[in-house]
Amino acid sequence: MQIDRIDRHLLRLLQEDAARPVSVLAEAAGISVSACRRRIDRLEAGGVIAARRVALDLRALGFEVQVFLRVTLDKTEPRAFDAFIAEARRIANVQSIETLLGRVDIRMDVVARDLGHYQQIYQERILALPHIADIEALMLVSELKNSEALAI
Template sequence: MQIDDTDRRVLRQLMAEPGLAMADLAERAGVTQATCWRRIERLTESGVIKAQQAVIDWRALGYGVEVSLRFSLDKTDPRAFDDFIDAAREVPEVIGIETFLGRVDLRLNVIARDMAQYQEIYRRRILTLPHIADIEALMLIATIKDSDGVPL
């Protein structure tokens, strides 16, 4: 889908403050409310805007530990990926699942309130996931940039 400068202005403002009222969004984008509404509707219908959602800061809810776990799977079973992903989805503390091409097959992002809880999650829920050949853990120290925005 082709977008023009008006679409870009609307999208930039929407990414900057997704909770803006339509009137404020239109004013900041320099268009009328009707134009803003039509543009958002068109961008949503075409799939450019996938969803508007609340972003919850899990740290504010008391989760102080995030660990990125990289997995290589035993791929002798043709269902290895599907079985692993299905089981990983059932772990409530897993906040992200990504697949890769290369040495690492998957990455899980896991949160916990503290290291004791992480250790419990790791032993009881992560190590029991199917088809694991190798695991590498990376503990998050700081997030420098975290953006889903695109350069418009």
């Protein structure tokens, strides 16, 4: 799919505010509303725009603790990855699960209301996950930059 200067401009604007009306986007890009709509539809159909999201403030919703877990699995078990991931996906407080190449196999982000709540999740749910050989917890102290925006 060809992406031109106007498409890139629209993508930058949508990254800033995905709910921005098409009329505002069209004006900012210097094109008609119908041309803008067609471009956005083409970018969505082509998979360039994968989704439009609402960003929630975890702290405003009462989640004060965020922990990044680095998990190494017991690779002697042939289905270790599949079994671990299937169970980890069922934990509501796990926000993301990523597989990695290297010493660590899995990275997970866990959110909790407070330290007591995190400890409960960790002891009752995380440690019950299958095939864990090692686990390291890194607690978020402060977030200095968090952007899903791509420099285009």
